Amino acid sequence: MFNANRYDAMRYRRCGSSGLRLPEISLGLWHNFGERADHDNCRAMLRTAFDLGICHFDLANNYGPGPGSAEERFGTILQQDFKAHRDELIISTKAGYYMWPGPYGEWGSKKYLVASLDQSLQRMGLEYVDVFYSHRPDPDTPLEETIGALDLIVRQGKALYAGVSSYRGPLFIQAAELTRQRNWTPITLHQPRYSMLDRWIETDLLEHTDAYGTGVIVFSPLEQGVLTGKYLDPDNPIPKGSRAADPDGFLRPEQVTEQKIAKARTLNGYAKKRGQSLAQMALAWTLRDPRVTSAIIGARNPEQIQECVAALENAQFTPAECAAIDEIAPQ
Numbered sequence: 322m323f324n325a326n327r328y329d330a331m332r333y334r335r336c337g338s339s340g341l342r343l344p345e346i347s348l349g350l351w352h353n354f355g356e357r358a359d360h361d362n363c364r365a366m367l368r369t370a371f372d373l374g375i376c377h378f379d380l381a382n383n384y385g386p387g388p389g390s391a392e393e394r395f396g397t398i399l400q401q402d403f404k405a406h407r408d409e410l411i412i413s414t415k416a417g418y419y420m421w422p423g424p425y426g427e428w429g430s431k432k433y434l435v436a437s438l439d440q441s442l443q444r445m446g447l448e449y450v451d452v453f454y455s456h457r458p459d460p461d462t463p464l465e466e467t468i469g470a471l472d473l474i475v476r477q478g479k480a481l482y483a484g485v486s487s488y489r490g491p492l493f494i495q496a497a498e499l500t501r502q503r504n505w506t507p508i509t510l511h512q513p514r515y516s517m518l519d520r521w522i523e524t525d526l527l528e529h530t531d532a533y534g535t536g537v538i539v540f541s542p543l544e545q546g547v548l549t550g551k552y553l554d555p556d557n558p559i560p561k562g563s564r565a566a567d568p569d570g571f572l573r574p575e576q577v578t579e580q581k582i583a584k585a586r587t588l589n590g591y592a593k594k595r596g597q598s599l600a601q602m603a604l605a606w607t608l609r610d611p612r613v614t615s616a617i618i619g620a621r622n623p624e625q626i627q628e629c630v631a632a633l634e635n636a637q638f639t640p641a642e643c644a645a646i647d648e649i650a651p652q
């Protein structure tokens with residue numbers, strides 16, 4: 322049984338000019354859902370998220386470790402707990418990174434994208450995903466082949482909406498123009514990285530996605546955990562149980578630099594003044610621009626999800642607060 326009031330507290334934003342609305346906070350399965358993860362904890366995270374109104378789960382073919390195992394686990398949990406709720410869920414997956422050997426196992430060819438999505442559907446036990454993304458730009462495949470493959474996949478009914486991830490502004494414009502010229506499925510969602518420590522979308526993307534009616538769902542809003550309280554203790558700079566301490570984690574200890582931590586310490590002081598944790602302030606901050614549709618968090622346990630969702634209770638920023646943050650973490 323799920324919380325009957327799960328849609329009451331969460332806010333939902335329209336994704337560009339589409340009919341799709343997404344929760345302001347979404348949950349991604351990049352870390353902590355792979356083959357070595359604790360199944361009951363994975364289940365508890367997904368159930369907690371859904372109970373809090375998070376009805377969007379973000380995956381990719383390669384999430385693990387090993388590659389594909391997060392989709393497999395998600396498929397098992399869907400079967401166990403969410404069978405009756407498929408129509409309430411927005412499930413996304415992607416293809417772009419390495420999955421199998423040979424010339425068709427990564428990047429952006431039609432061959433790879435179509436085959437990969439078929440594999441993802443099988444792993445998750447789904448007939449279709451809600452959003453399918455080109456996970457990264459491919460410098461060698463013609464853009465029209467990649468974007469044409471997204472259109473094909475949607476027309477085949479294997480995905481409802483098309484998305485791109487990590488395309489810089491000019492490439493996004495080319496892709497969006499192609500869909501218009503060829504009467505192809507529009508790009509409903511763009512998934513870029515965005516946090517106080519990585520603000521490229523403010524100058525190179527948001528005006529373009531806005532102009533084409535494309536929604537923006539940002540990833541790593543907590544900078545993989547650097548914008549939380551956990552790395553701030555000088556006596557214990559990489560605490561046990563953190564992503565940077567996890568050999569499977571994509572955040573390496575050397576990426577937790579003194580410079581970033583100095584910023585995080587100051588920002589932590591600002592968060593305290595607002596009466597929230599650094600994680601909560603960092604997350605709320607990514608949502609201050611209405612052109613951002615949703616922020617995808619990752620989590621290690623259900624408590625982190627609860628803390629992140631509580632960020633929405635205090636999500637307004639005064640001009641003075643924004644200016645102070647800009648000083649520490651400029652564009």
Ligand SMILES: NC(=O)c1ccc[n+]([C@@H]2O[C@H](COP(=O)([O-])OP(=O)(O)OC[C@H]3O[C@@H](n4cnc5c(N)ncnc54)[C@H](OP(=O)(O)O)[C@@H]3O)[C@@H](O)[C@H]2O)c1
Nearest residue numbers: 349350351540541542543544545546549563564618619625
């Ligand atoms: N399109 C792409 O190329 C791409 C790339 C990366 C990610 N993504 C998507 O974005 C999702 C989120 O990325 P991310 O995991 O890097 O996001 P993130 O939210 O920046 O970092 C998540 C990590 O922060 C820590 N955390 C979360 N809530 C916390 C809290 N309340 N208090 C303290 N620590 C907290 C946890 O790390 P600890 O383990 O240290 O506790 C958690 O695993 C991914 O799952 C994936 O779906 C997409």
